[in-house]
Amino acid sequence: MKNIILLLILVVSVAAVSQESIVQPPLIEGQVLNDATDEPLENVNIVNLNSVVGATTDEAGNFAIRATVNDTLYFSYLGFKSIRVRVTNDWLKFGDIKIKMTELGIALEEVKIRPVQLTGYVEVDAKIIPIYDNYRYRISGLSSGYEGGSQQPGAVSKVLSSIFNPADFLYNVFGKRPQQMRKLRKMKDDDEIRNLLASKYDRETLMAVLQLERVDVDEILNKCSYSEDFIRTANDLQILDAISECYEEYKVLNRGKGKG
Template structure:
C-alpha cells in the first residue's frame, strides 16, 4: 500500500511540474509538396519565436494550453493550442495551406482613352501632391542626421561660418582648424561607435531569445557574442539582407564563438 501511495505521489508531482514548466515541443511544418523552410513559429504566451530548418523541422518550449502561431508568406496563418496529445510524440506534423487571393470587383466607366500609353498618360488627371519636396522647402527629402553626424558635419564646415579662398576654390576654416586639432578624427570615431551601438541594440532587441534559447548562448555572454558578430566584416552586408540571412549568420557565428 505504501509503495502504491508513493508511486501516485510521484506521478502527481510530475503532472504538476509538466503543467508549470515548459518543455520542448518538436514538430514539422509542411505543405502538400513537403517540408517548408523558414516558417515563423511563435509562442504567443511567451513571445518566444523560432524558424523551421531546411526540412521544415522546429522545436520550441511550451507548456499545456500555450498558443502557437505558424506564419509564412503566401500561406494561411495557423493557430494551435497546445494540448496533451502533442507531448510524448517525437515529432508532430502540421500542414499549412496556400493563401487564396480574391480580387475585388472593378467597375469600368466610359472614357476617351485610346489604348496607347504615350497618349493616354496625358489624359489621366493626377492629384496634386503637397509635401516638403513639392513646396521646395530647404533640405526637403534629406535624411535626419544623428547627433554624432550633426557634430561631424558642423566640424567639417557644414555651417560654413568662414571660408578661405584656395586655388580658385574655397575651403572651410572650420575644416582646417578641426583637422589640425584632431577633432575631425575624434568625431569620426564617435560616429562609428554610435552606428555600432545602434546595430548591436537592434540585434539584441530582435534576436535575444533566439540567441539564448536556440543557440545556447548564456545571458552573461549575450553582449559579448553580439559584439563578436558585429566585428565580422560581413556583418553590415548580412544585416541589410534581412532577418533570415541574419539568423543563419548568427547560427554560424555561434559555432565559432563556442570554439574560442
C-alpha cells in the first residue's frame, strides 16, 4: 500500500513539473541600439504587456525576457521615444533580434520663480502668503485615508460620495477593464517593473500596461480623492500603489453595496 501511495505521489510530481515546463514561456533575447549611432543602450526598460514581466538591457544593450508569439514588448528609455514590438515566430525561431530606438529632442520650458515679498503688516501678509490645503481624511472602517485637493471646496462630500457610490465614479474605469486591473497585482509583484516605475514620472508604462490615457490615470486618482499635488509630483510606483489601493477598496465596497 505504501509503495502505491509513493508511486502516485511520484507520478503527480512528475506531471506537475512537466505541466510547469510546458506552461513556462520561452526566453527570447535581443539587443537595443541607438537608431542614429547603432551604439548599444544600457538600462533600457522592457515590459511584456501581456504577462506583465520586466527586464533591463545590460551594458552591451542585450536583454532576455520570457514571451510567447503575439506578446507585445514595451521599450522605454529616458530621452528616447518609447516603442512597442510584437513577438513573432521568426523571433522565436532565429533568436537574437536588434531593436532600434529613436532619440528625442528635449526642450525645457523656462520656469519663473516669484518670491513672496512680505510687507511686515500681518493683515496684508496673511493675504499674500500662499496656502496649500491638501488634507487627507480618514474614515472609520477603512485602513487608509483620502486626500482632498486645495481647489476642491466640496472635498469632504466628494470623499463620501466616492466611497458610498463607487460605481458612479469608478465603474467606467475599473468595472469595464477587469483584465487590465488584474495586471496591477502582477506589476506590484515584479521587482524589475517596480524598480522601473520608482524612477519614472511620465506614466507611460502604466498607461501602456493598463491601456489607459494620461487623462484617465489622473481622473482615477482625482475620483479617489488624491490631491493635485500628489497627482503632479508622485513617481510612477507611487501612482501604481495609489491606483491599486483605490481599486482594492472599490472592489470591497462594490461587493458590499451589491449584497445590500
